[in-house]
Amino acid sequence: AQSxxxxxxxxxxxxxxxxxxRCNYSYGATPYLFWYVQSPGQGLQLLLKYFSGxxxxxxxxxxxxxxxxxxxxxxxxxxxxxxxxxxxxxxxxLTGTASKLTFGTGTRLQVTL
Amino acid sequence: DSGxxxxxxxxxxxxxxxxxxxxSPRSGDLSVYWYQQSLDQGLQFLIQYYNGxxxxxxxxxxRFSAQQFPDLHSELNLSSxxxxxxxxxxxxxxxxxxxxxxxxxxxxLTVL
Numbered sequence: 695a696q697s698x699x700x701x702x703x704x705x706x707x708x709x710x711x712x713x714x715x716r717c718n719y720s721y722g723a724t725p726y727l728f729w730y731v732q733s734p735g736q737g738l739q740l741l742l743k744y745f746s747g748x749x750x751x752x753x754x755x756x757x758x759x760x761x762x763x764x765x766x767x768x769x770x771x772x773x774x775x776x777x778x779x780x781x782x783x784x785x786x787x788l789t790g791t792a793s794k795l796t797f798g799t800g801t802r803l804q805v806t807l
Numbered sequence: 808d809s810g811x812x813x814x815x816x817x818x819x820x821x822x823x824x825x826x827x828x829x830x831s832p833r834s835g836d837l838s839v840y841w842y843q844q845s846l847d848q849g850l851q852f853l854i855q856y857y858n859g860x861x862x863x864x865x866x867x868x869x870r871f872s873a874q875q876f877p878d879l880h881s882e883l884n885l886s887s888x889x890x891x892x893x894x895x896x897x898x899x900x901x902x903x904x905x906x907x908x909x910x911x912x913x914x915x916l917t918v919l
Contacts, residue, residue: 726906737809737897738910745906784850788906794840794863795899795908797850 696721696789700798708806709777715770715801717785726788727768728795729759733781741783744768755779780805810834811911813898819917825886828914832879832900838862839881840901840908841873845894856881888918 699718707713719725726745730738742753749761759770768785782802786795810833820826832839841853843866852865856875867873870888875881885892895915899908 728907730910737811737912738899739809740907740909743907786850793838793901793906794852794855794865795842795850796852799849 696787696796698785698787698796698798700783700785700801702801703799704802704804706804706806707775710774713770713772713775713779713803715783715785715803717768717770717798718766719768719785719787720766721787721789725768727759727761728786728788729753729757729768729770730784730786731755731781732784732800738784741770775803775805777805777807779803809909809911811898811900811909813896813911813914815914816912817915817917819919820888821919822888822890824888824918825884826888826916828883828885828896828898828916830881830883830898830900830911832881832898833902833909836900836902836909837879838901838903838908839875839879840899841867841881841883842897842899842910843894844897844913845891848894850897853883885916890918892916893918 697720728743729741744761782800785798812831837858840855853867855863873883895913897913898911901908
């Protein structure tokens with residue numbers, strides 16, 4: 695069965711520091727992968743997606759993610775974090791036949807000033 | 808703002824009651840998805856509709872049902888509510904040309 699693992703439940707970084715959020719997936723075929731962000735009391739906002747092609751994808755708000763098939767990973771990165779990036783981040787994989795998203799458990803990002 | 812709207816924003820009700828959550832997809836999107844977000848289960852897919860037809864079912868309880876109307880808006884009906892149904896319910900929509908899902912702001916359901 696398809697699954698997504700986000701090993702870090704909570705991460706704290708200083709404003710201006712770099713960020714990497716980990717995501718590992720389990721899926722038999724070529725995965726369609728997504729990162730969403732959820733701010734407190736808000737819905738899920740799409741940051742970026744990978745369907746095929748270039749394995750380094752750029753998203754909104756200065757985020758990028760790299761698809762590594764050999765490691766079954768799709769880690770999210772940002773070179774310099776802003777205080778407004780504090781939120782919960784979800785990695786998800788699309789299961790092709792049902793077109794449903796399977797989400798990881800999320801990583802809560804705290805940014806210290 | 809994703810363009811997906813959900814009403815109401817908050818809903819407080821009692822056990823045993825029935826509620827209806829409403830979702831309007833983005834203009835042009837034919838698919839509507841419902842997800843439940845709870846502390847113990849995380850984000851779980853419930854059901855998908857495409858142009859009025861049920862397309863896929865996930866971990867949706869028999870007490871829950873949904874439909875998509877000719878104008879493409881969708882409703883999720885939750886009946887015989889239990890305390891454990893308290894959660895955030897999200898609707899998402901996607902256009903016919905891509906599998907990218909855009910989420911609404913959610914409806915927070917509290918069952919007392």
